[in-house]
Amino acid sequence: MAxxxxxxxxxxxxxxxxxxLKGEKCxxxxxxxxxxxxxPGEHGRTxxxxxxxxxxxxxQLRAKQRARRIYGVLERQxxxxxxxxxxxxxxxGLNLLQILESxxxxxxxxxxxxxxxxxxxxxxxxxxxxVNGRRVDVPSMLLRxxxxxxxxxxxxxxxxxxxxxxxxxxxxxxxAWLSRDLNSxxxxxxxxxERGEIDSNIDEQLIVEYYSR
Numbered sequence: 001m002a003x004x005x006x007x008x009x010x011x012x013x014x015x016x017x018x019x020x021l022k023g024e025k026c027x028x029x030x031x032x033x034x035x036x037x038x039x040p041g042e043h044g045r046t047x048x049x050x051x052x053x054x055x056x057x058x059x060q061l062r063a064k065q066r067a068r069r070i071y072g073v074l075e076r077q078x079x080x081x082x083x084x085x086x087x088x089x090x091x092x093g094l095n096l097l098q099i100l101e102s103x104x105x106x107x108x109x110x111x112x113x114x115x116x117x118x119x120x121x122x123x124x125x126x127x128x129x130x131v132n133g134r135r136v137d138v139p140s141m142l143l144r145x146x147x148x149x150x151x152x153x154x155x156x157x158x159x160x161x162x163x164x165x166x167x168x169x170x171x172x173x174x175x176a177w178l179s180r181d182l183n184s185x186x187x188x189x190x191x192x193x194e195r196g197e198i199d200s201n202i203d204e205q206l207i208v209e210y211y212s213r
Contacts, residue, residue, distance in 0.1 A: 056209075063206035070200050071100045072117050077140070082211050093204030098192045104131065105139035107149055111180050111187040112172030113165060128155040143189045151185035161185065175199075 054062075068078050085095035100106065105120040108129060114120035121139040123129065129136060130150050131143065143149070155161055166182075174180045177193040 057213075060206045060210035060213075063203045064210045067100070067200070067202045067204075067207060070117075070202065071103065071106060072121060073100070073140075079211070082207070093208050094195055096207065097195070097198050097200075097202065097204055099142065101193050101198060102143050102189070103139065104129070104136065104141040104143060104149070107143055107178065107187070107189065110178055111149065111174050112169035113151065113185065113187070115168055123160075128152055128158075128161075145189050145191045147189045149187045149189075156185055 064078075068075065073081070081099045082092075082096055085092050085099055088095045101110075105114075105117055105124050108114050108120040108124060109117045113129075114123055124139045125137055127135055127137045128151060130152055131141065132148055133150075135152065151161060169182060174187065175193060175197045177189070177191050177197055178187055179190055180187040
C-alpha cells in the first residue's frame with residue numbers, strides 16, 4: 001500500500017494554502033504556513049517575488065495536485081478514479097469528487113472519528129472500524145449509500161477513543177449526506193454528497209481539463 005511519507009506541512013506550503021493535513025496543529029500558530037508562508041526549498045523565499053502569470057497548464061496541475069494531497073491519494077490511483085468518473089453519467093468533475101469523498105478514510109474523517117485524513121487512514125489500516133458489521137482495513141474502500149461505519153467494540157476501550165476522540169468529535173459537525181451516532185461510535189452514508197456539501201478548495205473543472213489534454 002503506497003503512501004506519501006514526507007513532511008505533510010511542505011505540501012501545504014507548496015500549494016500556498018492550508019490543506020489541513022495535520023488536524024489540530026493547522027489551527028494553531030505552530031502551523032508552518034503561519035511561520036513560513038512561502039514555497040519550500042532553498043529558493044522558496046525569493047521565488048514568490050519572481051513568479052509571473054501562471055500558465056493554463058500550471059493552474060491545471062496545481063488543482064490536480066491540491067486534490068491529490070487533500071485526500072492523500074497518489075497519482076496512479078487518482079488517475080484511475082478519474083477514468084472511473086469519466087465513464088459514469090453526469091459531470092465528470094462532480095463524479096470524481098464523489099468518489100474521493102466516498103473513500104472509507106474520508107468518511108471516518110468527515111464523521112469526526114479522526115482529526116485528519118492521515119489519522120483516519122492509520123486507524124482504518126489498524127482494523128479499528130467495521131463496515132456493515134465486517135472488520136475492514138482498506139482505507140481506499142469506496143462506500144455506497146446505506147453503508148454503516150462503526151468503531152469496533154474492542155477498539156472503544158482504547159485511550160484514543162475514550163479520551164482523545166470524544167472532545168474532538170463533539171466539535172465536528174458531519175455533512176448532511178452522513179448521519180452519526182456518537183453514543184455507538186457509528187455513522188451511516190445516507191447518499192452521495194452534492195457539490196455544495198464538499199468544502200474542499202478544489203476546482204474540479206481544471207482537473208478534468210488537465211486529464212483531457
